[in-house]
Amino acid sequence: MSFFDYFRNKKGPNTASIAKERLQIIVAHERNTRGQPDYLPQLQQELLDVIRKYVAIQDDQVQVQLDKNDSCSVLELNVTLPDKV
Amino acid sequence: MSFFDYFRNKKGPNTASIAKERLQIIVAHERNTRGQPDYLPQLQQELLDVIRKYVAIQDDQVQVQLDKNDSCSVLELNVTLPDKV
Numbered sequence: 388m389s390f391f392d393y394f395r396n397k398k399g400p401n402t403a404s405i406a407k408e409r410l411q412i413i414v415a416h417e418r419n420t421r422g423q424p425d426y427l428p429q430l431q432q433e434l435l436d437v438i439r440k441y442v443a444i445q446d447d448q449v450q451v452q453l454d455k456n457d458s459c460s461v462l463e464l465n466v467t468l469p470d471k472v
Numbered sequence: 473m474s475f476f477d478y479f480r481n482k483k484g485p486n487t488a489s490i491a492k493e494r495l496q497i498i499v500a501h502e503r504n505t506r507g508q509p510d511y512l513p514q515l516q517q518e519l520l521d522v523i524r525k526y527v528a529i530q531d532d533q534v535q536v537q538l539d540k541n542d543s544c545s546v547l548e549l550n551v552t553l554p555d556k557v
Contacts, residue, residue, distance in 0.1 A: 427527040441511040
């Protein structure tokens with residue numbers, strides 16, 4: 388048992404269930420000309436696939452927001468991970 | 473300041489002539505406990521590999537910044553793409 392585990396075990400059950408790990412991914416794409424293809428929507432799934440190599444993410448833990456105007460697109464992924472007990 | 477503002481402020485008066493396509497990727501990882509493994513450095517290359525499926529990025533077009541403290545790590549990738557003529 389590591390030093391770290393020692394303190395973790397000292398925590399009560401409520402702490403474990405409330406504490407969260409968060410991951411936020413923001414991709415902003417500024418295009419200088421209009422009408423260029425916007426690949427951010429396709430990127431979304433691929434980025435999640437990369438992250439999943441490191442942490443287990445369920446689809447219902449991910450909030451996705453995509454904003455765009457003429458020249459700029461912003462993709463925002465917010466992931467809330469349950470604390471590992 | 474929103475991301476839109478950020479990019480807006482970056483534009484100078486000669487926007488049209490020096491227009492560039494920019495891509496910014498920010499990954500923020502908030503860990504609720506200290507000492508957890510930080511996978512952002514490894515993520516960096518994999519994220520670029522995903523982006524490269526959509527746009528040709530040379531290594532010298534990428535600026536990488538990694539900030540971290542006890543509970544939070546932030547990886548920032550700034551890519552400036554040459555304007556397609």
